[in-house]
Amino acid sequence: MRTAVTIFPGSNCDRDMIVALKLITGKNPLKLWHKDTEVPNLDLIVIPGGFSFGDYLRCGALAARAPIIKNIKNHISRGGAVLGVCNGFQILIEAKLLPGSLIRNKKLLFTCRDTTLEVQDTILSPFSWGFKPGELLEIPVAHNEGNFFASKSIVHELENDGRIAFKYKESKNKKNNYNPNGSINDIAGILSKNGRVLGMMPHPERAINSYHGGTDGLRFLRTSIEHLIG
Amino acid sequence: MKVVINISLKDGVLDPEGQAIQTSLSNLGFNDFENVRIGKQIILNIDKLDKSDVFQAADQMCQKILANTVIENYKIEILEDN
Numbered sequence: 397m398r399t400a401v402t403i404f405p406g407s408n409c410d411r412d413m414i415v416a417l418k419l420i421t422g423k424n425p426l427k428l429w430h431k432d433t434e435v436p437n438l439d440l441i442v443i444p445g446g447f448s449f450g451d452y453l454r455c456g457a458l459a460a461r462a463p464i465i466k467n468i469k470n471h472i473s474r475g476g477a478v479l480g481v482c483n484g485f486q487i488l489i490e491a492k493l494l495p496g497s498l499i500r501n502k503k504l505l506f507t508c509r510d511t512t513l514e515v516q517d518t519i520l521s522p523f524s525w526g527f528k529p530g531e532l533l534e535i536p537v538a539h540n541e542g543n544f545f546a547s548k549s550i551v552h553e554l555e556n557d558g559r560i561a562f563k564y565k566e567s568k569n570k571k572n573n574y575n576p577n578g579s580i581n582d583i584a585g586i587l588s589k590n591g592r593v594l595g596m597m598p599h600p601e602r603a604i605n606s607y608h609g610g611t612d613g614l615r616f617l618r619t620s621i622e623h624l625i626g
Numbered sequence: 627m628k629v630v631i632n633i634s635l636k637d638g639v640l641d642p643e644g645q646a647i648q649t650s651l652s653n654l655g656f657n658d659f660e661n662v663r664i665g666k667q668i669i670l671n672i673d674k675l676d677k678s679d680v681f682q683a684a685d686q687m688c689q690k691i692l693a694n695t696v697i698e699n700y701k702i703e704i705l706e707d708n
Contacts, residue, residue: 454694461691490694497696504642545639545697578640 397625399440400426402468402484404459409445409481409601416601417442420618430462439624440477441468443484445538445599455498455541456486465491477522477624478593482539485585485595494586494595495554496546501539502578508538510609511576511598513584514565519558521591526619532565533612535598537576537584542597544579544586551580561585561594627672628705629684631692634665639697668692677704 399417403410410427417425425442428435449458459465465487472478472493480488488494501507517529527533546554554560562585566574575582577597585596603613635641641663648662672680684702693700 453692457691457694495696497694499640499697500642502640502642504646543640547696578642 397421397423397440397621398426398436398438399423399442399621400428400435400438401442401444402428402430402464403444404430404446404448404462404487406448406450407444407446407483409483409599412599412601413442413444413481416604416614416617417621419604419614420621428464428467430459430464432464432467435464435467435471437474438471438476440479440621441471443468443478443480443487444601445482445484448483448487451541454490456483456488456490459483459487460490460492469493472588472593475590475592479523479620480593480595481599481601482537482542482597485597486541488593488595493593494588495550496544496586498541498597499543499545500541501543501576506538506540507542507576508536509576510534510536511584512565512567512570512574513562513598516560516563517558518561518587519591521561521587521594522623523587523591523594523616523620524561525623532567533562533616534567534603534610535600535613535616536602537598538602539577539597542577542579544577544583544597546580551583554583554586555581557589559587559589559591561587562596562598627675627677627680627707629670629672629680630703630705631668631670631684631688632665632701632703633668633688633693633698634700635663636697636699677706680704 515527600613
């Protein structure tokens, strides 16, 4: 299993993601610098969270035009898998590898807290094969621009094609305001047409140890990687 | 010449920042102003080029990076130096 984590100036969840991937695969993932133009064949590229290029212009806008993106596009066209978390999700959208837009949180607050995610009934995807639709995962969010927005027709298409991976869901502890950012249809993560690119706002790498208060992030990452190998 | 690009949110796109400003304006007594929207302005300078070439280049910039056309409109204005 060959994994890699991309690093842009301002990425700040790269090391946490590296720890998580090493815990699962037993090997250090490759670190890809945003200026890298040569990339070996990989099974999974993770674009981690952070504030790439200081969130200048729009979140992810400058990172989505960095040299490494061309390699990520080649990797995807070869059928490679990509996971974008938080700023990584924003970068995938800015690079037009996923549809829609991530705009300012509805309440204008940077939101950092646990969320409950409900796994949706999706197209075949390594990121959801291991889960039953309706299964719940506790994974935290930490963002200011995670409010997923798209035209009605795109949202309809995503719903109908089974390309919504996760939705925010109410839980026993949180009946109101379970959607942390005002995302349309409570969308927390979406898949590409071939199911091999996932963008999600919640941070699985922040729920990999009981010290974190939960390990559902590890379960999600491990299951995804097992299905990528499988 | 100077290229002034104004980027604004499309109608129908939620603008929580604009709404917050509207509330503050209303607290200050400016109650009649509605639908407050926030945008951004990008200014570029260039020497000695054909105006239509500059406009085309600016349009390409907006399409490729400066505007997110999913949620934003842009308007390009070219001001010639006096």
